[in-house]
Amino acid sequence: MTRKRRRLIILLLAMLxxxxxxxxxxxxxxxxxxxxxxxxxxxxxxxxxxxxxRIGGLVVDGSVQKGPGSRVAFSVTDTNEKVPVVYDGILPDLFREGQGVVVQGRMQPDGSFKAVEVLAKHDEKYMPPEVAEALKQSGEWRRQGGEAGAAAGQKESTTQ
Amino acid sequence: MGSLDDFLAMGGYAVYVWPAYLLAAIVLIGLFAVSRAELRRRERHLQALERSRGAAGHRRRRGGDAR
Amino acid sequence: MHRFASPARFLRLAGAVQPWLAGGTLVLMALGLYLALFDSPPDYQQGESVRIMYIHVPAAWMALFVYACIAVASASLLVWRHPLAGLFAKASAPIGAGFTFLALVTGSLWGKPMWGTWWVWDARLTSVLILFFLYLGLIALTNAFESPERGQRASAVLALVGSVNLPIIKFSVDWWNTLHQPASITRMGTPAIDPSMLWPLFSMAIAFTLYYFWVVIVRVRGELIEARLRALTRLQTEGR
Incomplete structure (x- = not known):
């Protein structure tokens, strides 16, 4: 019994x-x-x-400008600062205005950000389209704070 | 058969959705099959061993039940 | 707990519950697949690709759960020397590795269309990859010794050392900026997943759990016979 107890204490101390x-x-x-x-x-x-x-944040509503070709320009924000991003390439399916993105690239001397890779970051909410529509119409959408949950640097406000 | 095609197309994500389900089936069924085959093999081995020991048992009674 | 530690008792109990586990796995798996593929809606953002979730998330949960079971068994092997605990840990490791592999690959298949990449080295993905290598390490270490007892004890130490990875995986999405989104199920407040998507998820999760206990019983029975085979062959060679 004492040997078992000693082994237990040693194990607990080791884990600690x-x-x-x-x-x-x-x-x-x-x-x-x-x-x-x-x-x-x-x-x-x-x-x-x-x-x-890499910078992460939300794509600013109305900031996406496509073309010419596969070129695309948009702004990324964490609601405090805004960074203008230029990118030439394929965007992921979840890339949308108001949605989270993670953009890899380099800062340019003119203050813009030249991206080599654009990844979409999605929030932790899953629902059918009808439910999302109903939530939006009833005005419940923003109050749930879900969309900000995908935003970079906003973790403090949403994690429990 | 339009609805079946729609179902198989998975809204354009067929090449991602179906491999995920197929892989799950392969891993889960495979793990079970290997585990059971191993059990059966060992059971047969044990039976064979106990039969041969049983035949020699009355000559060498020493090493009784190992449990 | 101690009462189940004797192999004879375990075999009796295992024989009784195994058919129920097998039946439960098949029924819930069938139900889960039906709900996941036919009777659940597409996601408002991700469309039909959300159906990968019903494999990916239960597999990831099981990857953590099986490891937690191994850690508990390892502690009880090291402290109380339960012989069955060592066999249970040994039998669990390949199943856990299988679930982790499944979580990694289905996650990759989901990440490509949604995020735009098969893989990123963020804290969540990297810590789960480490979990996979831990499982492989446990399997290798258990079999690396001539004596099975020493192998099991060595791998029990590794399992306990590696268990620090479990909270890291769980909280990686909260502690650091990751591409992977935070937890949907365990968060407080409003449920983040619509009920129509929760049912297939939970059906699959319970099916995976029953599957684990079913297969681990089959494997522990195999390990017990293997131990008996070893004892018998040892007796034979010594008797000569």
């Missing part, structure tokens, strides 16, 4: 120290684990233009 060590390592490397920056963070950081970075 392992957990602490992992938490410390993760918080030390926190910056490197970030997949993308928000437009505000990007503006603050003032990155050199030759560095490849």
């Amino acid at each position: 120290s392992l957990g602490t060590a992992t938490a410390l390592v993760l918080s030390a490397f926190n910056d490197n684990l970030v997949f993308f920056y928000s437009p505000s963070q990007l503006m603050k950081a003032g990155l050199p233009s030759d560095r490849l970075v």
Whole structure:
């Protein structure tokens, strides 16, 4: 009995120290684990233009301009800052105004962002089209805060 | 057969949806089949071993039930 | 818990529940597939591609659940030396690896049309890939030793060390910016998934869970016979 108890205590202590060590390592490397920056963070950081970075946010309503060809221009926002993005390539099916995107590319000297890859980020809500329509009509849509949930840098406001 | 075609087309996502379901079937059925085949093989092996031990059992009674 | 630790008792219990697990798996799988493919609506954003969710999400849940089961069994092997716990962990690892593989590949098949990429190195995807390699490591380590007891104990230590990955996977979408969206089911407040999509999801999830227990029983029975075979052949060689 005492040997079992001792093994149990050793195991619990080992797990505790392992957990602490992992938490410390993760918080030390926190910056490197970030997949993308928000437009505000990007503006603050003032990155050199030759560095490849990802920014995430919402596509500003009405900002998408297509053409000529496969060229497309739009703005990405985290509701504080706005970054104008230019891109030449195929957009994912979920790319829409008001939806979340993660854009990889480089900052240009003129303050625009030249994208080499555009990924769509979707929110955690799933529903049939009729339900979405009904929610929009009743005005419940925005209050649920779901669409902002996909926005970069807005996590604090939506995660529980 | 329009509705069947529609169903199979999955709104244009057929090449993503069907491989996902097919792969799930392969992995789940495969894991079960391998696990059961392994069990059967071992059961047969054990039976054969116990038969041969049973034949020699009265000569060498020492190593009784290993459980 | 201790009462089920004896192999004889386990075999009796396993024999009794196995047909029920098998039947339950098949019935719920059939129901889940029917709901997922025929009786659920397309998503307002993702269209028909949302049907991948009914495989992907249950598989991902099972990847975590099976690992949690292995971690508990490993602790009870190391602390209380339950012989059955080691066999249970050994039998579970390939099933967990299968579910993790399924979650990764179906996620990729879903990510390509929706996100626009098969794979990204964000915190969620990377931590699940690590989980997959942990499973492979457990399988390899269990079989790496001449003595099965030592193999099981070594892999139990690895399983417990690797269990720090479970909360990382779960909370990666909350702690860091990821391409993967946050959890839909466990979030507080309004449900993020429409009920018409929840039923197929839960049917499949329960079917996968029953499947796991069904197959793990088959595998543990195989491991018990293997242990008996080892004991018998040892006796024979020693007797000579």
